[in-house]
Amino acid sequence: MNTQNQNGYMLLFRGNDWLKSLSSEEKQKVTDQWMAWFRRLTDEGKAIAGNPLEREGKIVSGKNRVVSDGPFAESKEAIGGYFLLDVASFDDAVAIAQECPGLPYGVQVEVRPVAAECPVASELKHETQFANA
Amino acid sequence: MLLYRSDEWYNKLSQEELQKLINQNKAWFDRLTGQGKAKPGRALERTGVTISGQNGRFLTDGPFAESKEAIGGYLVLDVETIEEAIAIAQSSPSLAYGGSIEVRPMAEECPLDVRARELAREEQLISV
Numbered sequence: 001m002n003t004q005n006q007n008g009y010m011l012l013f014r015g016n017d018w019l020k021s022l023s024s025e026e027k028q029k030v031t032d033q034w035m036a037w038f039r040r041l042t043d044e045g046k047a048i049a050g051n052p053l054e055r056e057g058k059i060v061s062g063k064n065r066v067v068s069d070g071p072f073a074e075s076k077e078a079i080g081g082y083f084l085l086d087v088a089s090f091d092d093a094v095a096i097a098q099e100c101p102g103l104p105y106g107v108q109v110e111v112r113p114v115a116a117e118c119p120v121a122s123e124l125k126h127e128t129q130f131a132n133a
Numbered sequence: 134m135l136l137y138r139s140d141e142w143y144n145k146l147s148q149e150e151l152q153k154l155i156n157q158n159k160a161w162f163d164r165l166t167g168q169g170k171a172k173p174g175r176a177l178e179r180t181g182v183t184i185s186g187q188n189g190r191f192l193t194d195g196p197f198a199e200s201k202e203a204i205g206g207y208l209v210l211d212v213e214t215i216e217e218a219i220a221i222a223q224s225s226p227s228l229a230y231g232g233s234i235e236v237r238p239m240a241e242e243c244p245l246d247v248r249a250r251e252l253a254r255e256e257q258l259i260s261v
Binding site: 005007010012014019023024027028031051052053054056057058059060061062063065067070071075077079081082094097098099100103104106107108109110111112113114115117121124127 | 134136138148151152155175176177178180181182183184185186187188189192195202204206207215219222223225228229231232233234235236237238239240246248249252253256
């Protein structure tokens with residue numbers, strides 16, 4: 001795993017169904033904690049962007065460019081929002097992800113290095129170099 | 134926001150097809166940026182971990198590249214309506230090769246907040 005990355009890291013918050021089991025006070029508490037967490041990270045210069053996503057959306061797929069409903073809110077995999085982090089190492093990003101206030105309630109946080117260029121393009125470059133060698 | 138689902142559909146493409154797609158994608162992105170409709174978008178490396186559980190105890194490798202839910206990259210659009218965002222997603226060159234794109238409105242405020250308010254209102258109504 002790359003431990004250094006100048007392009008930053010993205011946290012993807014997955015799971016939408018965990019909310020259902022919470023009372024309104026609990027929900028308010030998690031929301032407040034989440035906002036405070038994001039503000040602190042922004043103040044520290046560690047978070048450069050972040051947004052919740054509306055729970056509805058569409059999926060566009062295939063040659064025929066079919067539009068269908070999704071993602072389904074009850075999916076454990078559905079993405080609810082993201083943070084973009086400006087930290088130097090993967091370990092820093094993981095440590096921040098571990099502070100997520102939603103974790104005790106079943107939220108999953110995916111930590112992904114942001115790529116300098118499209119990984120498909122860079123793979124192709126490697127293959128071309130290899131073929132020409 | 135456009136989220137690119139990546140189930141590694143591009144692995145079955147030849148080198149020429151891939152290069153063509155990359156060029157088409159770049160032209161598409163440059164055009165949208167030129168029109169002021171796309172803000173910077175980025176690809177994500179194919180590696181990462183998922184953190185879950187109380188205090189973030191569990192670290193698992195992932196996302197799994199073969200998963201249809203895995204995200205390969207994102208693009209933030211600056212357009213007024215979801216219809217316009219969908220139309221832009223539909224014009225993406227990668228769809229022709231089997232890719233799929235999730236279109237999601239960015240929320241003004243956290244849906245958690247909205248739901249908490251709704252619940253509080255319902256409780257108030259019941260207690261009246």
